[in-house]
Amino acid sequence: MRFPTYLIVSLGLATGACSSISDSRYNPMNWGQSEDIAATLAPEDGYLVLQDNRNLIAQVTNLTVVNAQGGVIVHATGLPPTQGYFDAELFPRNEEKPEGATLVYEFRVLEPNRQQRVSSEVSREVIVAHFISTAKLRGVNEIKIVAAQNSRSSRAQ
Incomplete structure (x- = not known):
């Protein structure tokens, strides 16, 4: 039972140290982190501009x-x-x-x-x-x- 746990922990640490995998989604160190996405509530076409007829x-x-x-x-x-x-x-x-x-x-x-x-x-x-x-x-x-x-x-x- 200890052998699979040691294997998983050692694989996680080994892949976390690799530079090619460090930024990938396969790296367990990146799991649970969110990407920086710029969220906006502005409509894609822009806001409607009303003209004053007065x-x-x-x-x-x-x-x-x-x-x-x-x-x-x-x-x-x-x-x-x-x-x-x-x-x-x-x-x-x-x-x-x-x-x-x-x-x-x-x-x-x-x-x-x-x-x-x-x-x-x-x-x-x-x-x-x-x-x-x-x-x-x-x-x-x-x-x-x-x-x-x-x-x-x-x-x-």
Whole structure:
């Protein structure tokens, strides 16, 4: 019973010392070790990039910046050319990184599917708000909202 055990141990040590077998899968010293495989969850074709179909609103008519816990809330009022504009958002330029000392946002809206009435300015107003954290406001002196025909800005407090 001791002879087979000694034989297996001596063969294992002998093949482990051989240079041609040392990196092979037949070497018992390599058993149980995993290969370094770079695992990734990224899709082979890359990530899907969605395009934003929204346009800049015609005008920004009002801008207020209100202090809130952990940052500020930016309220902006825009005026499109007709009624029916929807899905408004203050879309950050440059991934919310300041341009100089200014954070710049574009006031984007989606146009109505069919022709709408012009009516009064009050009935066409689109109001949107956006929270900006204190961390993103570090080093920022001004917040600017851009529209197609104008822009408005507010100094940071």
